[in-house]
Amino acid sequence: MTVPSVTELCVLKALWKRQPLSTREIHDAVASELGWTLSSTRKTVERMLEKGMVSQAMAHGVQIYSPVLEKVGTLAAFARDFGQRVMELEAPLPVAMFTGSKLVDASELAELEQMLNDWPDEEGAK
Template sequence: MTEPTGAELDILKVLWEESPLSARELHQRVSEKRDWSYSTTRTHLNRMVEKGLVRRRDSHGLAVFQAAEEKVSLLGGIIRNFSMKVLDMGGSMPASAFADSELLNEEELAELTRLLEEDES
């Protein structure tokens, strides 16, 4: 799994909320958090397509982008990698550790819990 950088996560967060988006639409939303030029947004998008984090397709002659992997699936992989590589844990971190996350709603948190518990079996 290719883990996204902090900047790539900012882009993915936007795409998980609203997708598909053109590069211009995405830039407008990401620029609220990142003080990037439009060309920087395009560069990140192109790299993310190459890494397999984002999918690009044409819609009525306009390139649009969407996350290549669902939010919970990608976050679950990041959590598993972190718990194994950084914390040297044999099992996974409990999903309850993320209960206060503004990124995950209750349904997504329940899905993350199932995913992480699945790994322990």
């Protein structure tokens, strides 16, 4: 599973909340968090399109974008990567750390917990 960068995750979160969005709408949603210019947002979205993280369509003469990466799976990959690389944990992060998140609802939280617990070991994935 693709692990987005922090800035890519910010864009994905905006798209998961409301999609599809134009570049301007994405920029308006992330500008306060990232402090970017519109051209920086546009460039990031273009790179995400090249990586297959978002899809592009045309509506009313404007390019619009939707997430290709599924929310719960992406969050699980991001959490797993953070736990292993940053925190040097061998076991999955406890799902309790996601409780109260505005990003996931109760059913998504249960799915996230299952994904984290069932994640294949690095050696088992080879």
